[in-house]
Amino acid sequence: MNNFDNKVVIVTGARTGIGLSAATLFAKAGASVVLAGRHEPKKEAQKLTEQGYSAVSFECDVSQESDVKAMVDFTVKEFGHLDYAYNNAGIQSPVTKTEDLSLNEYNKVLDINLKGIFLSMKYELKQMSKQHSKGAIVNCSSMGGLVGIAGRTAYHASKHGVLGLTKSSALEYAKDGIRINAVCPGIIHTPMVDRMDETEKTEMDDLIREIPIGRLAHPEEVAQVVLFLCSDAASYIIGQSISVDGGYTIH
Numbered sequence: 001m002n003n004f005d006n007k008v009v010i011v012t013g014a015r016t017g018i019g020l021s022a023a024t025l026f027a028k029a030g031a032s033v034v035l036a037g038r039h040e041p042k043k044e045a046q047k048l049t050e051q052g053y054s055a056v057s058f059e060c061d062v063s064q065e066s067d068v069k070a071m072v073d074f075t076v077k078e079f080g081h082l083d084y085a086y087n088n089a090g091i092q093s094p095v096t097k098t099e100d101l102s103l104n105e106y107n108k109v110l111d112i113n114l115k116g117i118f119l120s121m122k123y124e125l126k127q128m129s130k131q132h133s134k135g136a137i138v139n140c141s142s143m144g145g146l147v148g149i150a151g152r153t154a155y156h157a158s159k160h161g162v163l164g165l166t167k168s169s170a171l172e173y174a175k176d177g178i179r180i181n182a183v184c185p186g187i188i189h190t191p192m193v194d195r196m197d198e199t200e201k202t203e204m205d206d207l208i209r210e211i212p213i214g215r216l217a218h219p220e221e222v223a224q225v226v227l228f229l230c231s232d233a234a235s236y237i238i239g240q241s242i243s244v245d246g247g248y249t250i251h
């Protein structure tokens with residue numbers, strides 16, 4: 001199922017966490033991978049090439065249109081075409097009551113988590129359409145794209161928005177052989193979770209008690225689903241959001 005020989009993939013936010021895990025799995029499955037991130041994932045790409053895989057890094061802030069366009073141009077210059085993208089880059093926001101949420105913080109979260117996905121898809125789709133070849137895009141939403149949690153207005157608004165972008169664009173490109181889907185991770189043990197402050201950690205402990213599987217996920221458990229959604233095994237799946245949340249959103 002996971003043979004990506006001669007395929008080219010962009011992963012955004014690839015320096016850490018789920019993005020790095022997906023980039024690593026794609027490389028191990030034979031793809032040439034562009035690891036993109038606001039802080040260039042140079043060492044991470046280097047590590048993969050030292051292991052014999054095909055990987056390069058690119059500095060890209062996904063909220064900046066010129067950076068995103070340059071990321072796709074760089075990919076095509078390096079590898080000749082683009083087959084898949086995992087638009088993963090995102091940030092969390094501190095727990096805040098909506099009335100205390102500053103416009104700056106709101107804009108920051110929406111700029112990266114939602115505008116960043118829009119811009120990434122815009123330039124990836126331009127390239128994929130030009131190639132007239134099959135392709136797939138996976139966008140990173142969250143269980144926060146499906147349910148609300150008090151104090152998380154901006155993050156959850158951005159992740160709900162990702163699903164809207166995913167569904168509408170999936171319909172636009174359905175007949176062109178470009179499949180667009182989303183993953184909705186639950187609580188994954190990544191640096192994003194490690195960075196949480198004490199209040200958030202207490203809230204997190206409460207959340208973990210509500211996860212039917214009873215534990216956090218490993219980044220690879222999300223990355224595997226991203227590879228599946230890009231693979232031919234998912235050839236009839238478009239516009240879906242696949243939850244990888246240990247059952248959190250079942251009830």
Ligand SMILES: NC(=O)c1ccc[n+]([C@@H]2O[C@H](COP(=O)([O-])OP(=O)(O)OC[C@H]3O[C@@H](n4cnc5c(N)ncnc54)[C@H](O)[C@@H]3O)[C@@H](O)[C@H]2O)c1
Nearest residue numbers: 013016017018038061062088089090142185187188190192
């Ligand atoms: N960890 C979780 O529990 C969890 C749950 C649901 C969804 N997610 C989503 O998964 C994705 C990956 O998060 P993670 O948990 O691996 O966290 P992470 O912090 O390890 O990874 C996020 C990556 O995105 C990069 N990034 C941040 N802003 C960027 C920007 N403007 N441009 C380019 N890169 C940028 C960061 O440098 C980092 O490498 C995010 O979209 C996050 O919202 C995570």
